[in-house]
Amino acid sequence: MNLKKWGTLGLATTVILGSLLIGGHLSGASEKKIYIHDDQLRQELVRAASYDPETGEKIVIEDELPTAKQLETVESFSFWEASSIDGIQYAKNMKYLVFGASTSEEGKQVAVDFRPLGKLTNLEMLQCYSYWTEDETTYSVQDISYVKNLTKLTSLDFYHFPVLDLTPVSNLNELIWFDTNTGVPVEIDSVAVSGTEKKVVMEHPVKYSVQFNDGDKSATGTARNENEEYSADISVQMDGNKLTIENIPAEATYIELELQATSKDYYSREQMAEKHFRANTTVKVPLFWY
Known part of the structure; x- marks a missing residue:
């Protein structure tokens, strides 16, 4: 009888501890601090994530280190002149995105790796601008294979974007607007x-x-x-x-x-x-x- 009682208590304790551990793991993931390398992108994302979507009240994000949960509240976003877009993938509930990849700041590297966009699988509209600069990187042919993951897209634009392989767009069955030009x-x-x-x-x-x-x-x-x-x-x-x-x-x-x-x-x-x-x-x- 005592053995049975202790066995039951042990099982209950295991279930409770397991639940706490799982909950703590999930909570820890959402509270993970995200460092965004590019200054311009970091400032704009922090600004966008600084408001409670339910109350509209301003949230203080210390040291420009938003949590993954805070970035998930961003649904509409635009930014310009980033040397890297790494970090934007954490805003996984984003629906509308407009960005310019090049920069007018002398000596600043331009963004060339756009693979993080492929993680934004809730996007419905994406507009990409890549104005030509003196940096030869902006003349490089771009790989847009990441868009094949964005199956909710209804509108897609590539302006002044050097793209020669458009086949990844074939996977976007919801698309009703697609416009691209190389510019030069x-x-x-x-x-x-x-x-x-x-x-x-x-x-x-x-x-x-x-x-x-x-x-x-x-x-x-x-x-x-x-x-x-x-x-x-x-x-x-x-x-x-x-x-x-x-x-x-x-x-x-x-x-x-x-x-x-x-x-x-x-x-x-x-x-x-x-x-x-x-x-x-x-x-x-x-x-x-x-």
């Missing part, structure tokens, strides 16, 4: 040109998402000389994923391609269409003559 030419690998044929056959440099499958695609080209001056308009024929460029003048050192794609039911925002998908890409193709 993105340089790709050089292509060889025969001095006799003055012709190039190359693969289309942009990989489109499924949203453009039944839409319209076009390609135009301009030849430019070593001084980046206009040389001539050239013929660009598109056959599936193949581009054929002919009548390239001998003085041309590179070709500037304007590549456009729109969805079948494309309309402007002002026309309030049900869906809008557009991609404008400018590519610089250096020429190697032989």
Whole structure:
């Protein structure tokens, strides 16, 4: 009888202690202090998390170290000129995000790693700006594979963003608005040109998402000389994923391609269409003559 009693008490004690440990673990995770490396991003996130969402009262966040729980209250956010966006992934309930990746501050590194965005799986709207600077990093082609995780997105914009592979967007079934443009030419690998044929056959440099499958695609080209001056308009024929460029003048050192794609039911925002998908890409193709 006594053994049974002590056994029952022991089991009850184990359950209670286990519950306390689990609760303490979960509480500890939500109370974890988050250090955000970039000064600008840290200040803006701390400001956004400094209000109680239920009462609207201001919360004091000491030493600019918000907890994970405090960052989870941020649903709408915008920021500019960050050298890193690491830390934003803790604002996991965010629904609307607008940010500019580049910086006007001389000597400050620009953000190049946007993978933390892939953790914001509750996002419904994302607008990314990457204004070009003297820092060559802002000219680097960006990998947007992280967007495939953002399946709740209905609106996605990449402005002045050097993106050539749009296929991760194919995973976004809720998307009704997608607009992207490179802003200025993105340089790709050089292509060889025969001095006799003055012709190039190359693969289309942009990989489109499924949203453009039944839409319209076009390609135009301009030849430019070593001084980046206009040389001539050239013929660009598109056959599936193949581009054929002919009548390239001998003085041309590179070709500037304007590549456009729109969805079948494309309309402007002002026309309030049900869906809008557009991609404008400018590519610089250096020429190697032989």
